[in-house]
Amino acid sequence: MVTDFYNYWIVIALMMIGFFIVIVQGNLVKKLIGLNIFQTSVFIFYISIAKVEGGTAPILTEGVVLYSNPLPHVLILTAIVVGIATMALALSLVVRIHKAYGTIEEEELQERDHEC
Template sequence: MTFPGLFNYWVVIALMMVGFYVVIAQGNLIKKVVGLNIFQVSVFVFYISISKVKGGSAPILSEGIALYGNPLPHVLILTAIVVGVATMALALALVVRIQDAYGTVEEDEIREREEAS
């Protein structure tokens, strides 16, 4: 590894901040959901990078391997991925519902219509 040892955290932070920016700066609700997704994936990468042990192999028991990666974060992230997709489906359903009610998924237009009514 030619990178400094903290490089993985910095990549994660960069990704996380891109997601964060999309969530707070974009007006389109679907784009916000995509931003949340990016944020989420960055957290996953963070956990997986924690579980890496230098020189270790994937946590599957086999002959002649003494050093394994840490299996615990893998399990947590497996659960988190599936839960993340479920919550994203819920968010998208809400977006579709908002489209039904307001005819738009842009945040400022929704606010205009809310004030007009």
């Protein structure tokens, strides 16, 4: 039972730690780091699903019949690169917010907004 599912449970724990950081931290950079932990935990989940016990990497080899599932690999491979590109977009928004407000702490940002 535990050996069947511990992989998924650790993924869920990682996901929740990322979620916790996103909710609790006021600093926008820290929020993005939390979001990255969340995102990577989803990658780990997909790759865990693709694993076949006793299988090998999905590259055709003489004498091997059991391969891990190539489809989740493809989805995650592209998701990682798309993830870094969109993360860069988020970071550049953080830089612009810092330029406009002088801070990236969420509470201070809200105070500035209420002053106007």
